[in-house]
Amino acid sequence: MTSDSHAKLPIWTKVAVYAALIALSIPALLPLFWMVSTSLKTDKQIFGSAELSLKTLIPTPFTGHNYPAAMQNMPFLLYLRNTMVLCISSVIGAVASSSLVAYGFAKLQFPGRNTLFMLMIATMALPGQVTMIPIFSLFRAIGWYGTYLPLIVPAFTGSAYYVFLLTQFFRTLPAEMSEAANVDGASEWVIFTRLVLPLSKPALATCALFQFIGSWNDFLGPLLYVNDPAKYPLAYGLQQFVSHYGGFFAQLMAAATIFTLPIIILFFFAQKTFIQGIATTGGK
Protein backbone atom coordinates (compact mmCIF):
# COMPACT_ATOMS: atom_id res chain seq x y z
CA MET A 1 0.00 0.00 0.00
CA THR A 2 1.03 3.56 -0.35
CA SER A 3 2.44 6.30 1.85
CA ASP A 4 0.76 6.73 5.19
CA SER A 5 -2.74 6.20 3.94
CA HIS A 6 -2.98 2.53 4.81
CA ALA A 7 -3.77 3.31 8.43
CA LYS A 8 -7.43 2.96 9.32
CA LEU A 9 -9.03 6.38 9.06
CA PRO A 10 -11.36 7.77 11.72
CA ILE A 11 -14.94 8.09 10.56
CA TRP A 12 -14.96 11.90 10.61
CA THR A 13 -11.85 12.09 8.49
CA LYS A 14 -13.56 9.79 6.03
CA VAL A 15 -16.63 12.00 5.94
CA ALA A 16 -14.48 15.07 5.36
CA VAL A 17 -12.57 13.31 2.58
CA TYR A 18 -15.75 12.26 0.80
CA ALA A 19 -17.21 15.75 1.22
CA ALA A 20 -14.12 17.28 -0.39
CA LEU A 21 -14.08 14.70 -3.18
CA ILE A 22 -17.73 15.25 -4.01
CA ALA A 23 -17.46 19.04 -3.78
CA LEU A 24 -14.50 19.03 -6.18
CA SER A 25 -16.19 16.63 -8.57
CA ILE A 26 -18.77 19.29 -9.34
CA PRO A 27 -16.46 21.77 -11.11
CA ALA A 28 -14.73 18.85 -12.84
CA LEU A 29 -17.88 17.28 -14.24
CA LEU A 30 -20.44 20.07 -14.47
CA PRO A 31 -18.95 21.67 -17.62
CA LEU A 32 -19.07 18.34 -19.44
CA PHE A 33 -22.55 17.67 -18.18
CA TRP A 34 -23.61 21.15 -19.33
CA MET A 35 -22.10 20.49 -22.76
CA VAL A 36 -24.20 17.36 -23.24
CA SER A 37 -27.27 18.88 -21.64
CA THR A 38 -27.10 21.97 -23.90
CA SER A 39 -26.77 19.76 -26.95
CA LEU A 40 -30.13 18.17 -26.07
CA LYS A 41 -32.02 21.42 -25.55
CA THR A 42 -34.26 23.42 -27.83
CA ASP A 43 -33.37 27.05 -28.54
CA LYS A 44 -36.32 28.06 -26.40
CA GLN A 45 -34.90 26.16 -23.45
CA ILE A 46 -31.48 27.71 -23.98
CA PHE A 47 -32.46 31.32 -24.49
CA GLY A 48 -35.72 31.32 -22.55
CA SER A 49 -35.02 30.64 -18.91
CA ALA A 50 -32.67 33.01 -17.17
CA GLU A 51 -32.60 31.34 -13.79
CA LEU A 52 -30.62 28.22 -13.10
CA SER A 53 -32.55 25.41 -11.47
CA LEU A 54 -32.67 21.65 -11.57
CA LYS A 55 -35.25 22.02 -14.29
CA THR A 56 -32.92 24.00 -16.57
CA LEU A 57 -29.97 21.76 -15.75
CA ILE A 58 -31.61 18.75 -17.35
CA PRO A 59 -33.50 19.41 -20.57
CA THR A 60 -37.17 18.49 -20.22
CA PRO A 61 -38.27 17.39 -22.71
CA PHE A 62 -35.03 16.78 -24.51
CA THR A 63 -34.56 16.99 -28.23
CA GLY A 64 -32.17 15.07 -30.45
CA HIS A 65 -32.48 17.32 -33.45
CA ASN A 66 -29.36 19.39 -32.76
CA TYR A 67 -27.16 16.49 -33.75
CA PRO A 68 -28.44 16.03 -37.31
CA ALA A 69 -28.62 19.82 -37.61
CA ALA A 70 -25.00 20.23 -36.56
CA MET A 71 -23.95 17.46 -38.90
CA GLN A 72 -25.64 19.29 -41.73
CA ASN A 73 -23.92 22.60 -41.01
CA MET A 74 -20.64 20.85 -40.39
CA PRO A 75 -20.06 17.79 -42.61
CA PHE A 76 -19.23 15.66 -39.63
CA LEU A 77 -18.75 12.33 -41.39
CA LEU A 78 -16.40 13.86 -43.93
CA TYR A 79 -14.36 15.55 -41.18
CA LEU A 80 -14.36 12.34 -39.19
CA ARG A 81 -13.01 10.46 -42.19
CA ASN A 82 -10.30 13.10 -42.67
CA THR A 83 -9.37 12.93 -39.00
CA MET A 84 -9.18 9.15 -39.14
CA VAL A 85 -6.90 9.27 -42.19
CA LEU A 86 -4.57 11.62 -40.31
CA CYS A 87 -4.74 9.66 -37.06
CA ILE A 88 -4.18 6.22 -38.54
CA SER A 89 -1.33 7.19 -40.82
CA SER A 90 0.48 9.13 -38.12
CA VAL A 91 0.01 6.32 -35.60
CA ILE A 92 1.52 3.81 -38.04
CA GLY A 93 4.34 6.22 -38.87
CA ALA A 94 5.12 7.21 -35.30
CA VAL A 95 5.06 3.70 -33.84
CA ALA A 96 7.03 2.10 -36.67
CA SER A 97 9.73 4.75 -36.84
CA SER A 98 10.02 5.45 -33.11
CA SER A 99 10.38 1.77 -32.24
CA LEU A 100 13.11 1.32 -34.88
CA VAL A 101 15.02 4.33 -33.62
CA ALA A 102 14.54 3.35 -29.99
CA TYR A 103 15.88 -0.14 -30.67
CA GLY A 104 18.95 1.39 -32.26
CA PHE A 105 19.55 3.61 -29.23
CA ALA A 106 18.73 0.98 -26.64
CA LYS A 107 20.39 -2.18 -27.95
CA LEU A 108 22.91 -1.43 -30.70
CA GLN A 109 26.47 -0.12 -30.56
CA PHE A 110 27.72 2.62 -32.87
CA PRO A 111 29.97 5.65 -32.52
CA GLY A 112 28.21 8.79 -31.31
CA ARG A 113 25.23 6.90 -29.96
CA ASN A 114 25.01 8.66 -26.61
CA THR A 115 25.66 12.09 -28.10
CA LEU A 116 22.93 11.58 -30.66
CA PHE A 117 20.57 10.36 -27.97
CA MET A 118 21.23 13.45 -25.86
CA LEU A 119 20.77 15.61 -28.94
CA MET A 120 17.41 13.98 -29.55
CA ILE A 121 16.32 14.64 -25.96
CA ALA A 122 17.45 18.25 -26.34
CA THR A 123 15.24 18.75 -29.40
CA MET A 124 12.21 18.25 -27.16
CA ALA A 125 12.94 21.61 -25.54
CA LEU A 126 13.06 23.45 -28.86
CA PRO A 127 9.82 25.43 -29.25
CA GLY A 128 7.91 24.62 -32.43
CA GLN A 129 7.71 28.31 -33.29
CA VAL A 130 11.41 28.37 -34.13
CA THR A 131 11.22 25.73 -36.84
CA MET A 132 7.63 26.34 -37.94
CA ILE A 133 8.33 29.00 -40.59
CA PRO A 134 11.25 27.30 -42.41
CA ILE A 135 9.37 23.99 -42.38
CA PHE A 136 6.33 25.72 -43.81
CA SER A 137 8.34 27.30 -46.57
CA LEU A 138 10.03 23.96 -47.27
CA PHE A 139 6.71 22.11 -47.61
CA ARG A 140 5.32 24.92 -49.70
CA ALA A 141 8.35 24.84 -52.01
CA ILE A 142 7.98 21.10 -52.68
CA GLY A 143 4.26 21.46 -53.35
CA TRP A 144 2.95 19.83 -50.19
CA TYR A 145 0.92 22.82 -49.05
CA GLY A 146 -2.77 21.92 -49.09
CA THR A 147 -2.08 18.19 -48.77
CA TYR A 148 -1.91 15.99 -45.68
CA LEU A 149 1.75 15.16 -46.25
CA PRO A 150 3.10 17.88 -43.90
CA LEU A 151 0.87 16.43 -41.16
CA ILE A 152 1.83 12.80 -41.78
CA VAL A 153 5.38 12.53 -43.11
CA PRO A 154 7.13 14.04 -40.05
CA ALA A 155 5.49 11.32 -37.93
CA PHE A 156 7.48 8.75 -39.93
CA THR A 157 10.79 10.19 -38.72
CA GLY A 158 10.34 9.16 -35.10
CA SER A 159 9.12 11.38 -32.31
CA ALA A 160 11.69 12.17 -29.62
CA TYR A 161 9.11 11.65 -26.91
CA TYR A 162 8.14 8.14 -28.03
CA VAL A 163 11.72 7.19 -28.80
CA PHE A 164 12.63 8.15 -25.26
CA LEU A 165 9.73 6.18 -23.81
CA LEU A 166 10.50 3.09 -25.90
CA THR A 167 14.24 3.28 -25.28
CA GLN A 168 13.55 3.17 -21.54
CA PHE A 169 11.32 0.16 -22.12
CA PHE A 170 13.69 -1.75 -24.43
CA ARG A 171 16.50 -1.33 -21.90
CA THR A 172 14.48 -3.28 -19.37
CA LEU A 173 14.37 -6.29 -21.70
CA PRO A 174 17.00 -8.89 -20.72
CA ALA A 175 20.20 -8.65 -22.76
CA GLU A 176 20.68 -12.46 -22.66
CA MET A 177 17.65 -12.83 -24.86
CA SER A 178 19.10 -11.00 -27.85
CA GLU A 179 22.56 -12.42 -27.18
CA ALA A 180 21.17 -15.92 -27.45
CA ALA A 181 19.46 -15.00 -30.68
CA ASN A 182 22.69 -13.43 -31.94
CA VAL A 183 24.58 -16.65 -31.30
CA ASP A 184 21.94 -18.47 -33.28
CA GLY A 185 22.81 -16.18 -36.15
CA ALA A 186 19.65 -14.12 -36.09
CA SER A 187 20.06 -10.63 -37.52
CA GLU A 188 19.17 -7.54 -35.53
CA TRP A 189 16.14 -7.10 -37.75
CA VAL A 190 14.86 -10.55 -36.84
CA ILE A 191 15.53 -9.97 -33.13
CA PHE A 192 13.75 -6.64 -33.34
CA THR A 193 10.67 -7.84 -35.20
CA ARG A 194 10.31 -11.36 -33.74
CA LEU A 195 11.48 -10.91 -30.17
CA VAL A 196 11.50 -7.29 -29.06
CA LEU A 197 8.34 -5.94 -30.66
CA PRO A 198 6.03 -8.73 -29.43
CA LEU A 199 7.35 -8.22 -25.89
CA SER A 200 6.82 -4.47 -26.09
CA LYS A 201 3.13 -4.35 -26.85
CA PRO A 202 2.19 -2.28 -23.77
CA ALA A 203 4.80 0.40 -24.50
CA LEU A 204 3.90 0.45 -28.20
CA ALA A 205 0.23 0.79 -27.25
CA THR A 206 1.06 3.81 -25.10
CA CYS A 207 2.81 5.51 -28.03
CA ALA A 208 -0.01 4.62 -30.42
CA LEU A 209 -2.59 5.96 -28.01
CA PHE A 210 -0.77 9.26 -27.42
CA GLN A 211 -0.15 9.76 -31.12
CA PHE A 212 -3.78 9.01 -31.95
CA ILE A 213 -4.99 11.57 -29.45
CA GLY A 214 -2.33 14.05 -30.53
CA SER A 215 -3.47 13.82 -34.16
CA TRP A 216 -7.13 13.85 -33.20
CA ASN A 217 -6.59 17.09 -31.25
CA ASP A 218 -4.06 18.74 -33.56
CA PHE A 219 -5.21 22.19 -34.51
CA LEU A 220 -2.12 24.15 -35.52
CA GLY A 221 -1.08 21.61 -38.18
CA PRO A 222 -4.34 21.77 -40.16
CA LEU A 223 -4.52 25.54 -39.55
CA LEU A 224 -1.20 25.96 -41.35
CA TYR A 225 -1.46 23.38 -44.09
CA VAL A 226 -5.09 22.56 -44.94
CA ASN A 227 -6.86 25.10 -47.12
CA ASP A 228 -9.66 23.06 -48.69
CA PRO A 229 -12.84 22.75 -46.56
CA ALA A 230 -13.33 19.23 -47.91
CA LYS A 231 -10.06 18.27 -46.20
CA TYR A 232 -10.73 19.75 -42.76
CA PRO A 233 -10.24 17.38 -39.86
CA LEU A 234 -12.66 17.62 -36.91
CA ALA A 235 -10.58 19.89 -34.64
CA TYR A 236 -10.21 22.48 -37.37
CA GLY A 237 -13.76 21.99 -38.60
CA LEU A 238 -15.11 22.61 -35.11
CA GLN A 239 -13.17 25.87 -34.82
CA GLN A 240 -14.49 26.94 -38.23
CA PHE A 241 -17.98 26.03 -37.05
CA VAL A 242 -17.58 28.37 -34.06
CA SER A 243 -16.47 31.24 -36.21
CA HIS A 244 -19.47 30.78 -38.53
CA TYR A 245 -22.23 29.55 -36.21
CA GLY A 246 -21.01 30.97 -32.89
CA GLY A 247 -24.54 31.73 -31.65
CA PHE A 248 -25.98 28.28 -32.34
CA PHE A 249 -25.06 26.99 -28.91
CA ALA A 250 -27.09 23.79 -29.03
CA GLN A 251 -25.56 22.72 -32.33
CA LEU A 252 -22.14 23.88 -31.19
CA MET A 253 -22.35 21.70 -28.09
CA ALA A 254 -23.66 18.78 -30.14
CA ALA A 255 -20.63 19.12 -32.40
CA ALA A 256 -18.29 19.44 -29.42
CA THR A 257 -19.88 16.37 -27.83
CA ILE A 258 -19.40 14.16 -30.85
CA PHE A 259 -15.85 15.43 -31.22
CA THR A 260 -15.03 14.66 -27.57
CA LEU A 261 -16.93 11.40 -27.11
CA PRO A 262 -14.54 9.09 -29.03
CA ILE A 263 -11.60 10.30 -26.91
CA ILE A 264 -13.51 9.68 -23.70
CA ILE A 265 -14.55 6.21 -24.86
CA LEU A 266 -10.95 5.50 -25.84
CA PHE A 267 -9.85 6.65 -22.41
CA PHE A 268 -12.21 4.27 -20.64
CA PHE A 269 -11.03 1.36 -22.74
CA ALA A 270 -7.35 2.16 -22.34
CA GLN A 271 -7.26 3.79 -18.93
CA LYS A 272 -4.30 1.75 -17.72
CA THR A 273 -2.18 2.38 -20.80
CA PHE A 274 -3.00 6.07 -20.45
CA ILE A 275 -2.08 6.56 -16.83
CA GLN A 276 1.03 4.38 -17.01
CA GLY A 277 2.32 6.28 -20.01
CA ILE A 278 1.92 9.63 -18.29
CA ALA A 279 3.33 8.41 -15.03
CA THR A 280 6.46 6.87 -16.58
CA THR A 281 7.34 9.96 -18.60
CA GLY A 282 6.63 12.36 -15.79
CA GLY A 283 8.10 10.53 -12.88
CA LYS A 284 11.64 9.83 -13.92
Place this chain on the structure above:
Amino acid sequence: MTNRTNYRARQHLVGYLFISPWLIGFAAFTLWPFLQSIYLSFTRYNIVSPAKWVGLANYRMLLTQDPLFWHSAWVTIRFALISVPLAIVAGIALALLLNINVKGIAVFRTIFYLPSIVPTVATSVLFIWLLNANIGLINKMLALLGVTGPAWLKTAPWAFYSLILMALWGVGGSMVIYLAGLKDIPVHLYEAATLDGANAVRKMRHITLPMMTPVIFFNLVMGIIGAFQYFTQAYVMTPTGGPEDSTYFYSLYLYNRAWKYLDMGYASAMAWILFLIIILMTGIVFRSQKKWVHYGG
Protein backbone atom coordinates in the same frame (compact mmCIF):
# COMPACT_ATOMS: atom_id res chain seq x y z
CA MET B 1 41.69 -8.88 -38.45
CA THR B 2 40.03 -7.25 -41.46
CA ASN B 3 37.18 -9.68 -41.02
CA ARG B 4 36.70 -8.42 -37.52
CA THR B 5 36.85 -4.73 -38.53
CA ASN B 6 34.37 -5.49 -41.25
CA TYR B 7 32.07 -7.12 -38.75
CA ARG B 8 32.37 -4.14 -36.43
CA ALA B 9 31.73 -1.67 -39.28
CA ARG B 10 28.72 -3.70 -40.33
CA GLN B 11 27.38 -3.62 -36.77
CA HIS B 12 27.77 0.16 -36.70
CA LEU B 13 26.04 0.46 -40.03
CA VAL B 14 23.11 -1.58 -38.69
CA GLY B 15 22.88 0.82 -35.75
CA TYR B 16 22.80 3.86 -38.00
CA LEU B 17 20.21 2.19 -40.20
CA PHE B 18 17.94 1.64 -37.23
CA ILE B 19 18.13 5.27 -36.16
CA SER B 20 18.07 6.58 -39.75
CA PRO B 21 14.41 7.69 -39.63
CA TRP B 22 15.29 10.01 -36.80
CA LEU B 23 18.54 11.14 -38.44
CA ILE B 24 16.64 12.12 -41.58
CA GLY B 25 13.89 13.80 -39.60
CA PHE B 26 16.40 15.62 -37.44
CA ALA B 27 18.25 16.97 -40.48
CA ALA B 28 15.12 17.93 -42.41
CA PHE B 29 12.69 19.06 -39.72
CA THR B 30 14.94 20.30 -36.92
CA LEU B 31 18.54 21.15 -37.80
CA TRP B 32 18.01 22.72 -41.18
CA PRO B 33 14.90 24.73 -40.16
CA PHE B 34 16.71 25.77 -36.99
CA LEU B 35 19.61 27.26 -38.95
CA GLN B 36 17.32 28.65 -41.62
CA SER B 37 15.27 30.35 -38.94
CA ILE B 38 18.33 32.24 -37.64
CA TYR B 39 19.01 33.46 -41.15
CA LEU B 40 15.37 34.40 -41.80
CA SER B 41 15.26 36.46 -38.63
CA PHE B 42 17.73 38.85 -40.31
CA THR B 43 15.67 39.17 -43.48
CA ARG B 44 12.46 40.53 -44.83
CA TYR B 45 10.60 37.51 -46.14
CA ASN B 46 7.01 37.12 -47.31
CA ILE B 47 7.36 33.51 -48.56
CA VAL B 48 6.39 34.46 -52.13
CA SER B 49 9.57 36.29 -53.07
CA PRO B 50 13.09 35.43 -51.88
CA ALA B 51 14.24 36.62 -48.47
CA LYS B 52 16.01 39.98 -48.42
CA TRP B 53 18.81 40.62 -45.91
CA VAL B 54 17.98 43.50 -43.57
CA GLY B 55 20.54 42.93 -40.82
CA LEU B 56 19.31 43.68 -37.33
CA ALA B 57 16.28 45.67 -38.53
CA ASN B 58 13.70 43.13 -37.31
CA TYR B 59 15.20 42.94 -33.85
CA ARG B 60 15.60 46.71 -33.62
CA MET B 61 11.99 47.19 -34.70
CA LEU B 62 10.73 44.57 -32.24
CA LEU B 63 12.56 45.91 -29.24
CA THR B 64 12.18 49.62 -29.84
CA GLN B 65 9.16 50.32 -32.02
CA ASP B 66 6.65 47.55 -31.49
CA PRO B 67 4.49 48.01 -28.39
CA LEU B 68 2.49 44.90 -29.32
CA PHE B 69 5.63 42.79 -29.00
CA TRP B 70 6.18 43.95 -25.42
CA HIS B 71 2.48 43.70 -24.68
CA SER B 72 2.12 40.14 -25.94
CA ALA B 73 5.32 39.11 -24.15
CA TRP B 74 3.92 40.55 -20.93
CA VAL B 75 0.53 38.83 -21.38
CA THR B 76 2.36 35.54 -21.83
CA ILE B 77 4.76 36.01 -18.92
CA ARG B 78 1.89 37.06 -16.66
CA PHE B 79 -0.04 33.96 -17.76
CA ALA B 80 2.95 31.78 -16.89
CA LEU B 81 3.47 33.51 -13.54
CA ILE B 82 -0.15 32.98 -12.52
CA SER B 83 -1.18 29.72 -14.15
CA VAL B 84 1.95 27.65 -13.51
CA PRO B 85 2.08 28.10 -9.69
CA LEU B 86 -1.70 27.75 -9.46
CA ALA B 87 -1.58 24.51 -11.42
CA ILE B 88 1.21 23.17 -9.22
CA VAL B 89 -0.61 23.95 -5.98
CA ALA B 90 -3.95 22.64 -7.26
CA GLY B 91 -2.34 19.57 -8.82
CA ILE B 92 -0.54 18.62 -5.60
CA ALA B 93 -3.57 19.32 -3.43
CA LEU B 94 -5.75 17.12 -5.62
CA ALA B 95 -3.12 14.38 -5.73
CA LEU B 96 -2.82 14.40 -1.93
CA LEU B 97 -6.57 14.10 -1.61
CA LEU B 98 -6.70 11.29 -4.16
CA ASN B 99 -3.89 9.45 -2.45
CA ILE B 100 -6.05 8.80 0.60
CA ASN B 101 -7.24 5.23 0.65
CA VAL B 102 -11.00 5.32 0.83
CA LYS B 103 -13.49 3.16 -0.99
CA GLY B 104 -14.26 4.31 -4.53
CA ILE B 105 -11.19 6.56 -4.79
CA ALA B 106 -10.42 5.19 -8.28
CA VAL B 107 -13.72 6.61 -9.52
CA PHE B 108 -12.77 10.06 -8.24
CA ARG B 109 -9.33 9.81 -9.86
CA THR B 110 -11.06 9.21 -13.18
CA ILE B 111 -13.46 12.09 -12.59
CA PHE B 112 -10.66 14.59 -11.88
CA TYR B 113 -8.57 13.34 -14.76
CA LEU B 114 -11.40 13.48 -17.29
CA PRO B 115 -11.33 17.24 -18.07
CA SER B 116 -7.68 17.05 -19.11
CA ILE B 117 -8.35 14.58 -21.91
CA VAL B 118 -11.06 16.68 -23.57
CA PRO B 119 -9.55 17.95 -26.85
CA THR B 120 -8.27 21.52 -26.62
CA VAL B 121 -10.57 22.86 -29.32
CA ALA B 122 -13.59 21.23 -27.64
CA THR B 123 -12.61 22.66 -24.25
CA SER B 124 -12.24 26.11 -25.80
CA VAL B 125 -15.62 25.89 -27.51
CA LEU B 126 -17.21 24.61 -24.31
CA PHE B 127 -15.77 27.50 -22.29
CA ILE B 128 -16.96 30.06 -24.83
CA TRP B 129 -20.41 28.78 -23.99
CA LEU B 130 -19.90 28.41 -20.22
CA LEU B 131 -18.55 31.95 -20.02
CA ASN B 132 -21.31 33.54 -22.08
CA ALA B 133 -22.17 36.79 -20.32
CA ASN B 134 -25.97 36.47 -20.37
CA ILE B 135 -26.87 32.80 -20.51
CA GLY B 136 -23.60 31.03 -19.70
CA LEU B 137 -23.57 28.50 -16.87
CA ILE B 138 -20.95 30.33 -14.80
CA ASN B 139 -22.84 33.62 -14.68
CA LYS B 140 -26.09 31.75 -14.00
CA MET B 141 -24.46 30.12 -11.01
CA LEU B 142 -23.10 33.45 -9.82
CA ALA B 143 -26.62 34.87 -10.19
CA LEU B 144 -27.88 32.23 -7.76
CA LEU B 145 -25.45 33.69 -5.23
CA GLY B 146 -26.70 37.16 -6.03
CA VAL B 147 -23.56 38.13 -7.93
CA THR B 148 -23.72 39.66 -11.40
CA GLY B 149 -20.96 37.95 -13.33
CA PRO B 150 -18.73 39.88 -15.73
CA ALA B 151 -18.87 39.65 -19.52
CA TRP B 152 -16.00 37.17 -19.30
CA LEU B 153 -14.57 37.01 -22.79
CA LYS B 154 -15.68 40.50 -23.76
CA THR B 155 -14.03 42.67 -21.10
CA ALA B 156 -10.35 43.29 -20.58
CA PRO B 157 -9.15 41.75 -17.36
CA TRP B 158 -11.76 38.99 -17.36
CA ALA B 159 -10.88 37.51 -20.74
CA PHE B 160 -7.40 36.85 -19.41
CA TYR B 161 -8.72 35.29 -16.21
CA SER B 162 -11.11 33.17 -18.27
CA LEU B 163 -8.12 31.48 -19.86
CA ILE B 164 -6.50 30.95 -16.45
CA LEU B 165 -9.73 29.39 -15.21
CA MET B 166 -9.86 27.12 -18.22
CA ALA B 167 -6.23 26.08 -17.73
CA LEU B 168 -7.03 25.21 -14.14
CA TRP B 169 -9.91 23.01 -15.24
CA GLY B 170 -7.39 20.79 -17.03
CA VAL B 171 -5.16 20.40 -13.98
CA GLY B 172 -5.94 16.67 -13.81
CA GLY B 173 -3.17 16.03 -16.34
CA SER B 174 -0.41 17.06 -13.95
CA MET B 175 -2.31 15.62 -10.98
CA VAL B 176 -1.69 12.13 -12.36
CA ILE B 177 2.05 12.81 -12.40
CA TYR B 178 1.99 14.03 -8.79
CA LEU B 179 -0.04 11.00 -7.81
CA ALA B 180 2.57 8.72 -9.35
CA GLY B 181 5.21 10.68 -7.43
CA LEU B 182 3.34 10.20 -4.16
CA LYS B 183 3.10 6.47 -4.77
CA ASP B 184 6.87 6.28 -5.21
CA ILE B 185 7.59 7.61 -1.72
CA PRO B 186 8.81 4.60 0.31
CA VAL B 187 6.40 3.65 3.10
CA HIS B 188 9.25 3.05 5.57
CA LEU B 189 9.96 6.80 5.71
CA TYR B 190 6.51 7.39 7.12
CA GLU B 191 6.76 4.42 9.45
CA ALA B 192 10.05 5.72 10.85
CA ALA B 193 8.53 9.18 11.28
CA THR B 194 5.53 7.71 13.09
CA LEU B 195 7.87 5.89 15.47
CA ASP B 196 9.64 9.20 16.11
CA GLY B 197 6.28 10.69 17.01
CA ALA B 198 5.95 13.01 14.01
CA ASN B 199 2.46 14.32 13.33
CA ALA B 200 0.78 14.65 9.91
CA VAL B 201 1.97 18.23 9.38
CA ARG B 202 5.59 17.34 10.08
CA LYS B 203 5.38 14.31 7.79
CA MET B 204 4.05 16.53 5.04
CA ARG B 205 6.69 19.16 5.59
CA HIS B 206 9.69 16.83 5.98
CA ILE B 207 8.82 13.77 3.92
CA THR B 208 6.06 14.29 1.37
CA LEU B 209 7.00 17.71 0.01
CA PRO B 210 10.79 17.13 -0.22
CA MET B 211 10.21 13.75 -1.88
CA MET B 212 7.87 15.39 -4.36
CA THR B 213 10.30 18.12 -5.44
CA PRO B 214 11.66 16.23 -8.50
CA VAL B 215 8.10 15.85 -9.80
CA ILE B 216 7.31 19.48 -9.00
CA PHE B 217 10.47 20.46 -10.84
CA PHE B 218 9.43 18.45 -13.90
CA ASN B 219 5.97 20.02 -13.92
CA LEU B 220 7.41 23.49 -13.40
CA VAL B 221 9.70 23.17 -16.42
CA MET B 222 6.94 21.68 -18.60
CA GLY B 223 4.50 24.33 -17.34
CA ILE B 224 6.82 27.20 -18.28
CA ILE B 225 7.54 25.77 -21.74
CA GLY B 226 3.81 25.13 -22.28
CA ALA B 227 2.76 28.60 -21.15
CA PHE B 228 5.18 30.28 -23.54
CA GLN B 229 3.78 28.30 -26.44
CA TYR B 230 0.15 28.82 -25.44
CA PHE B 231 -1.71 29.28 -28.71
CA THR B 232 -4.72 27.13 -29.63
CA GLN B 233 -7.01 28.20 -26.78
CA ALA B 234 -6.24 31.88 -27.34
CA TYR B 235 -6.75 31.51 -31.08
CA VAL B 236 -10.09 29.68 -30.80
CA MET B 237 -11.56 31.81 -28.01
CA THR B 238 -10.21 35.24 -28.88
CA PRO B 239 -8.88 35.09 -32.46
CA THR B 240 -8.24 38.83 -32.57
CA GLY B 241 -6.41 38.94 -29.27
CA GLY B 242 -9.37 39.64 -27.00
CA PRO B 243 -10.73 42.89 -25.58
CA GLU B 244 -7.98 45.53 -25.43
CA ASP B 245 -5.54 42.83 -26.58
CA SER B 246 -5.76 41.30 -23.12
CA THR B 247 -5.37 37.77 -24.50
CA TYR B 248 -3.00 38.66 -27.30
CA PHE B 249 -0.49 35.95 -26.41
CA TYR B 250 3.01 35.97 -27.84
CA SER B 251 2.44 32.91 -30.01
CA LEU B 252 -0.81 34.36 -31.32
CA TYR B 253 0.97 37.57 -32.31
CA LEU B 254 3.76 35.54 -33.90
CA TYR B 255 1.23 33.51 -35.87
CA ASN B 256 -0.55 36.65 -37.07
CA ARG B 257 2.74 38.28 -38.06
CA ALA B 258 3.75 35.24 -40.07
CA TRP B 259 0.50 34.06 -41.63
CA LYS B 260 -1.80 37.07 -41.58
CA TYR B 261 0.71 39.75 -42.57
CA LEU B 262 3.18 37.34 -44.23
CA ASP B 263 5.94 39.00 -42.25
CA MET B 264 7.94 35.81 -41.90
CA GLY B 265 11.33 37.38 -41.25
CA TYR B 266 9.91 39.44 -38.44
CA ALA B 267 8.08 36.41 -37.04
CA SER B 268 11.34 34.42 -37.14
CA ALA B 269 13.00 37.10 -35.05
CA MET B 270 10.07 36.83 -32.63
CA ALA B 271 10.51 33.04 -32.52
CA TRP B 272 14.18 33.47 -31.61
CA ILE B 273 13.41 35.91 -28.85
CA LEU B 274 10.82 33.42 -27.57
CA PHE B 275 13.41 30.66 -27.67
CA LEU B 276 15.89 32.79 -25.73
CA ILE B 277 13.26 33.66 -23.12
CA ILE B 278 12.41 29.96 -22.68
CA ILE B 279 16.10 29.06 -22.37
CA LEU B 280 16.59 31.84 -19.84
CA MET B 281 13.56 30.86 -17.75
CA THR B 282 14.27 27.12 -17.76
CA GLY B 283 17.94 27.91 -17.15
CA ILE B 284 17.02 29.85 -14.01
CA VAL B 285 14.78 27.00 -12.86
CA PHE B 286 17.50 24.43 -13.54
CA ARG B 287 20.07 26.48 -11.63
CA SER B 288 17.70 26.85 -8.72
CA GLN B 289 17.13 23.12 -8.42
CA LYS B 290 20.24 22.63 -6.26
CA LYS B 291 18.53 24.75 -3.63
CA TRP B 292 15.22 22.95 -3.45
CA VAL B 293 15.05 19.71 -5.46
CA HIS B 294 15.89 16.52 -3.56
CA TYR B 295 17.05 13.57 -5.60
CA GLY B 296 17.18 10.14 -4.07
CA GLY B 297 16.41 9.41 -0.42
